[in-house]
Amino acid sequence: MKNVYFNHDGNVDDLVSLLLLLQMPDVNLLGVGVTDADGYVDPSVSASRKIVDLFGHEGRQPADIAKSNSRAVHQFPKEWRLSSFSFDDFPILNEHGEPKMPVAAKPGHLDMIDKIKSSDDKVTVVMTGPLSDLARALEVDPSITKNIESVHWMGGALNSKGNVAEPGADDTMEWNAYWDAEAVKKVWDSDLKIIMVGLDSTDQVPLTSELRMRWATQRQHPALDLIGQGYSLVHSFEANSIYYLWDVLTTLASRYPELVESVQVKTDVITTGASEGRTYQTDDGREITFVTSVDAEAFYDKIDELAKLGDKK
Template sequence: MKEIYFNHDGNIDDLVSYLLFLLAPDIKLLGVSAIDADGYIDPSVEVCRKMTDRFNLRGDQLAIAKSNSRAVNQFPADWRTASYSFNSLPLLNEAGKMMTKEADQPAHLDIVTKLENARKPVTLVMTGPLTDLARALDAAPAIENKIAKLYWMGGSLDGHGNVVQVNADGTQEWNAFWDPFAVERVLKSNIAMEVIGLESSEELPLTDELKMHWASLRKYPAIDLVGQAYSLLVNPPIQTMQLYFWDVLTAISALYPEVVLASEKRRVKVVTTGTAAGRMEDDPNGREITLVTKADKKLFFKKFDEILMRAE
């Protein structure tokens, strides 16, 4: 049975990914933590506590760890408010209380504790910045040997980024831009990395047809929650940008590796200063990663539905 630790940054895709981890069969979720990046930290943690109360199908023993890491470059405020909207959805507030606790330790130390106590190497899934892992490695370098594989949604190697602001040249992806130094620290480790970059999920756009599909399956409470959550996205963060299932592909590929149809080994480095900070580049002397290049669209959505339909 695969044991998983999940660290995310609290926007809609991250929270839907957590829902999938709560409901997926044949895994054990060792821990979950949220970082104050693409979503505001307090509502992000509350959503996770509420979803754990409602959808913890396997009954894993969970407390939600709250990161105290801080940004080098913070996400735009307009993007981050989605965590407040998600936290207000009726299905999550029907009980009127939260039973799942907040963890005693901040996220990076929670990662250390969970890995040190794990019985076997852990699959680490991160759909936000890498800062909590970088800090965990600095605090306890030996945990590197307790990580079977890191699945990370971040970066871009095709020269296209999603950062549009005056101190960036537009070639970087936001999770890397949030803290380029954390990316550099993790690349210095020997942890096996599978990277879902901006270019990795082009077969998986968020469409109106998909929203109608979820609407037809509202009798399943988890699908109803997902449909309501994605309905909050009236406009993409960047008006010319199509939204794709970057974070959810990261989660589902960790659960079902066969969803990844193609990937390639790349040697990379990250720029840490200047207007290119956060940009990942090919480098023959860089760190080897596995970059996902193609996903099985049909199998992805099949697994997506199957997992969500498990909730009563």
């Protein structure tokens, strides 16, 4: 059984990732932290609690959901974040009344410390939002690195264009890194094993009309119904803009590495100026595992396979 701590930032892709993590038969989800980034933290925490109530499995689900108090250096556009309210309002998540899953007593970074240190086995940390809670946890208690097997992060870009189009930014960085570049640097300066799933590989798993229809035709399975509803909230109307399954790829690759191909590279991060948050390759950087490609069909099949495990017998 693999012990996992999951830290996300509350948008559709994050909440679908939580749903799928709960279905992995050999994953013990020690804890879940939610950051106020790509989604608004309150509805994101609420939706997370409801997802665990509805789709969790006894003996391998978290005892509570932690609300982060980390704050943005650069906040995501509010237009992207609003989907967290709609997701939290889905009837399938609300037909049984108020959520029963409690909110953790401590904020996200302190909850992370407690859950990691209390684990008998080393913990896999999956981060699908900014690295702020992990960076803050390392500041409070650097000894947690001894009980972390690896960190799987959706963030950054090495060989592709960034996705930040903000005044003063040069569009070489990815949003989770731009949100708090200093946090990325602090994690990079640690001795943790880092697996980075950047825009380079996530761009290979787009959300297409065919994929939406694939889920629609399987909506007799409650988890696939929720996944289809969730992704109905997200559309990219900007020129040449496409929605990708960024966080789900990171989450699935953390447990099923056969879905992706990776290389070892030395990298660093820029923390100031027009390129703030840019991750880049350099001989003077620290070594990470960098995901380069994905078997897209196998990836989409794995989503369906796991989601069907959410059917209540």
